[in-house]
Structures are given as C-alpha cells and as structure tokens.
Amino acid sequence: MKQIHVAKHAVEAHLVRGFLESQGIRAVVRGEMLTSGWGELPADVCSVWIADDAQFDQASKLLVAFLKGTLARELGARSWQCPGCNEVLEGQFTACWNCGARRPANT
Ligand SMILES: [Zn+2]
The missing domain is CATH 3.30.70.2350 (Alpha-Beta Plaits)
Known part of the structure; x- marks a missing residue:
C-alpha cells in the first residue's frame, strides 16, 4: 500500500x-x-x-x-486574449464581444 x-x-x-x-x-x-x-x-x-x-x-x-x-x-476558465483585436476577455466567454472572433481552442 x-x-x-x-x-x-x-x-x-x-x-x-x-x-x-x-x-x-x-x-x-x-x-x-x-x-x-x-x-x-x-x-x-x-x-x-x-x-x-x-x-x-x-x-x-x-x-x-x-x-x-x-x-x-x-x-x-481564466481570462484569454482575443487573437483578432487583443481584447482581454473573461474565462466564461467563448467569443470576443468586441470583434466576434471565436476563442482559440488552445487558450
Ligand atoms: Zn476581438
């Protein structure tokens, strides 16, 4: 054991x-x-x-x-940065509210 x-x-x-x-x-x-x-x-x-x-x-x-x-x-689940406009977004968002880009899978 x-x-x-x-x-x-x-x-x-x-x-x-x-x-x-x-x-x-x-x-x-x-x-x-x-x-x-x-x-x-x-x-x-x-x-x-x-x-x-x-x-x-x-x-x-x-x-x-x-x-x-x-x-x-x-x-x-933590914040991520939008690859389209560099906006920093909270973890619960799956797309950027600023430019509409999808959250990259690797973040
Ligand atoms: Zn964006």
Whole structure:
C-alpha cells in the first residue's frame, strides 16, 4: 500500500480514486472520516493510496496526466486574449464581444 496523492478535500480524493479505478487500478481513500460532513475543517488529511504496490508507477504516470488535464481545464476558465483585436476577455466567454472572433481552442 503506497500513498499516491494528498487531496485538499474528500471530493478531490474520490475524483482521483474514481479515475484510477476506471484505469483498472485499485485505490483507496484514507482520512475521509475526519473531513466528511465538516466542510470547513482543514482537510489535508485526505489521501489516496494504491492497494497494489506493483501498480504504483503506472498509477503515478496516469495521475500526473489526469491532474494536468484537470489543471488545463481550470486554466481554460481564466481570462484569454482575443487573437483578432487583443481584447482581454473573461474565462466564461467563448467569443470576443468586441470583434466576434471565436476563442482559440488552445487558450
Ligand atoms: Zn476581438
């Protein structure tokens, strides 16, 4: 049993566990009892463990890619600059209100 991820809260821990299990890797969440139902408590006690040590390296690689994807989506919600007129727009807009250009897919 190896720890692979320390989550900020139980939701994140379960997200990670669910992802790993969808990849065929058995994982468990620990520390959940300390945080569930007490949303405002410091929740750095919630962690994800790989049940089978032999799967740890594979799990680690998958998780890095998974978290990068999550991060990319978070960044995607931030402001972006219009390629047409250089207007800076809030993350929730998918097109420029100034010139109508579509938001580039890579921002
Ligand atoms: Zn524009």
